Amino acid sequence: MEERLQKILARAGICSRRQAEKLILAGRVKVDGQVIKELGVKADPAQQRIEFDGKPLPKPTLVCYLLNKPRGYVTTMKDPQGRPIVSALMKGVKERVFPVGRLDLDTEGALLMTNDGDLSQRILHPSNEVKKTYLARVSGRPSHKKLSELEKGIILDGKKTWPAKLRIIKSHGASTTVEVVIHEGRKRQVRLMFAAIGHPVLELKRIAYGKLGLGVLRVSEFRKLSAHELKKVFK
Ligand code: URA
DSSP, X not given: OOEEHHHHHHHTTSSOHHXXXXXXXXXXXXXXXXXXXXXXXXXXXXXXXXXXXXXXXXXXXXXXXXXXXXXXXXXXXXXXXXXXXXXXXXXXXOSXXXXXXXXXXXXXXXXXXXXXXXXXXXXXXXXXXOOEEEEEEEESOOOHHHHHHHHHOOEETTEEOOOOEEEEEXXXXXXXXXXXXXXXXXXXXXXXXXXXXXXXXXXEEEEEETTEEOTTOOTTOEEEOOHHHHHHHTO
């Protein structure tokens, strides 16, 4: 991911952002062999060779966190409408982490945050079929017939959804909580699936990626994942 050079230098522990501006203006920073003397130039430390005084910058440590996203937060790095963004919740995290995929503004739950572009691609790539588990509280009580339609796949935006696994968890009278496991990640997929069978989603929460569940993480909390835990995402 591209960032301003002064931010990259500061993050690498070379200096503060203010000092980095001076170092850039003094011609002490190179990107892919070229001296950069203007401020505002962006580079991608994962893809480009950045040097300070002729020495390559240390590569950023790759990290991945599991965040329990609250409702009302957007999963983008900037929001032109000024709504709260998920990265603002990552207090004390010095790596520039970004969300892996998306969750709707109104959806809460498990969201991976990483600075590792390859990892993010592996999780999102359809060929890896990473399972995502949701709890959807839907209006009314969907019949088994309707749930099995969703399980087999329905046409959304002209394309059939992949088979899903659904199971009723609880009936609340006017609404029902259904567990949904899918490995696709189409925009608003779970909401569209239930809307298509006439049982709109009232509340939606993602509770797991693969075998990695939210566990005891409370809303707005996050924790760093170990390599062992990351493997569970793909199981
Ligand atoms: N499906 C949805 O409808 N919304 C989400 O945020 C995630 C999956």
